Amino acid sequence: MSSAIPLIRLRGVGKAYPLADSPLGRLRTIVTLLLGRPLPAVFQALSGINLEVHRGESLGLIGVNGAGKSTLLKTIAGVVRPSAGEIEINGRVSALLELGAGFHPEYTGRQNVFLAASLMGLSDAEIRARLDDILAFADIGEHIDQPIKHYSSGMVVRLGFAVATCVRPDILITDEVLAVGDESFQRKCVSWMEAYLRGGGTLLLCSHSMFHIEKLCRKAVWIHDGQIEAYGDASVVTRDYLAWHERRLAAARPGAQPSNAQAAGQHAVRKLSLNGCGAEGTEIGMGETLTISGVVFAPDGRPPVVALGFLKADGTPIYGLASDMDGHVLSAISTHEFVFNLSLPGLLLLPGHYIVRAHALDAEGYRLFDEVVCPLVVKGDSREMGVCRLPHQWHA
Ligand SMILES: Nc1ncnc2c1ncn2[C@@H]1O[C@H](COP(=O)(O)OP(=O)(O)OP(=O)(O)O)[C@@H](O)[C@H]1O
Numbered sequence: 144m145s146s147a148i149p150l151i152r153l154r155g156v157g158k159a160y161p162l163a164d165s166p167l168g169r170l171r172t173i174v175t176l177l178l179g180r181p182l183p184a185v186f187q188a189l190s191g192i193n194l195e196v197h198r199g200e201s202l203g204l205i206g207v208n209g210a211g212k213s214t215l216l217k218t219i220a221g222v223v224r225p226s227a228g229e230i231e232i233n234g235r236v237s238a239l240l241e242l243g244a245g246f247h248p249e250y251t252g253r254q255n256v257f258l259a260a261s262l263m264g265l266s267d268a269e270i271r272a273r274l275d276d277i278l279a280f281a282d283i284g285e286h287i288d289q290p291i292k293h294y295s296s297g298m299v300v301r302l303g304f305a306v307a308t309c310v311r312p313d314i315l316i317t318d319e320v321l322a323v324g325d326e327s328f329q330r331k332c333v334s335w336m337e338a339y340l341r342g343g344g345t346l347l348l349c350s351h352s353m354f355h356i357e358k359l360c361r362k363a364v365w366i367h368d369g370q371i372e373a374y375g376d377a378s379v380v381t382r383d384y385l386a387w388h389e390r391r392l393a394a395a396r397p398g399a400q401p402s403n404a405q406a407a408g409q410h411a412v413r414k415l416s417l418n419g420c421g422a423e424g425t426e427i428g429m430g431e432t433l434t435i436s437g438v439v440f441a442p443d444g445r446p447p448v449v450a451l452g453f454l455k456a457d458g459t460p461i462y463g464l465a466s467d468m469d470g471h472v473l474s475a476i477s478t479h480e481f482v483f484n485l486s487l488p489g490l491l492l493l494p495g496h497y498i499v500r501a502h503a504l505d506a507e508g509y510r511l512f513d514e515v516v517c518p519l520v521v522k523g524d525s526r527e528m529g530v531c532r533l534p535h536q537w538h539a
Pocket of ligand 1: 161186188206207208209212213215
């Protein structure tokens with residue numbers, strides 16, 4: 144439930160970075176700034192951002208690389224000073240932004256825990272009381288007594304997140320934390336964030352994983368070219384964002400190509416066909432049976448989960464299901480390949496253009512790696528409205 148005073152309020156926030164792409168340019172910029180003169184050329188990373196986040200809300204931040212998401216989070220966290228507008232923060236913020244930000248590279252992990260937690264307002268006694276929990280969460284073994292400068296990026300994130308969990312902030316700001324940690328750490332973080340939100344915490348989560356955004360956030364904001372492109376329910380904003388990507392990809396890439404996930408050796412949808420037809424999709428008559436089949440690659444050799452979604456051609460979601468929801472286990476056809484076959488008898492989608500989307504997830508159905516789409520055209524004569532027929536009867 145939202146309280147009247149927002150924890151975060153942004154009014155017309157903008158951020159301009161000086162354009163200084165050479166050592167001489169940087170020197171000129173510094174001198175200009177020192178002289179208090181207006182900067183000749185700036186890059187507008189953010190402009191006109193108006194946003195309110197209330198206690199207990201979870202807001203996802205999405206957008207392409209360079210859209211301005213991190214800059215926005217940094218201005219909220221107070222790491223970057225906005226060049227325009229106002230920011231009001233009413234609560235204790237814990238921000239997990241850049242790797243190792245707030246950590247001293249020469250100090251050990253343990254020393255950094257004390258340093259970071261005390262900077263976040265905990266007393267020495269409070270930190271000592273929570274130390275075991277922090278170390279258990281970070282789970283980096285004897286590395287805790289080695290200098291941070293020798294840590295891997297994943298270990299730094301583990302420690303940073305572990306400190307944030309002990310502080311129990313009013314507002315937790317995280318920037319792609321989930322992308323850095325390994326699988327079990329990701330799950331631990333997601334579970335912790337879910338519990339934190341259930342307990343009334345407020346979350347700002349920047350991620351390129353729409354799965355995580357939809358799982359953890361009720362609202363989302365889509366940043367594009369430093370401005371708010373869309374704000375609203377996470378499912379709606381992520382849908383619009385993915386539809387935009389689909390349109391962009393379709394314009395840029397006619398014909399099928401291997402997905403990034405496939406190229407990277409991750410879980411991937413290797414094949415998707417509708418009634419036996421591949422990437423070109425198929426046409427069926429309304430009320431006919433649709434079969435969806437395909438092959439999912441699983442690098443760990445464990446039966447993966449496949450999720451299937453039906454969307455209107457404009458990206459509006461209609462229906463989704465996943466093999467694990469139905470307790471179905473995909474059959475292995477080789478060490479790393481698993482098949483699925485699903486039939487939908489008497490499909491009651493109304494005549495029109497649709498998209499069937501298949502997602503490859505890990506064996507737990509937790510991490511989403513890949514998605515492949517196939518167009519579907521439903522033919523027929525119907526004057527009904529909407530996307531599907533609901534069984535109905537008229538009575539006297
Ligand atoms: N210190 C800086 N000086 C100059 N330009 C910067 C600086 N920091 C960020 N930018 C620029 O501002 C723009 C927004 O960057 P930002 O890191 O906020 O994007 P992002 O949406 O978080 O991207 P990503 O998804 O890749 O992390 C980019 O064009 C970036 O090059």
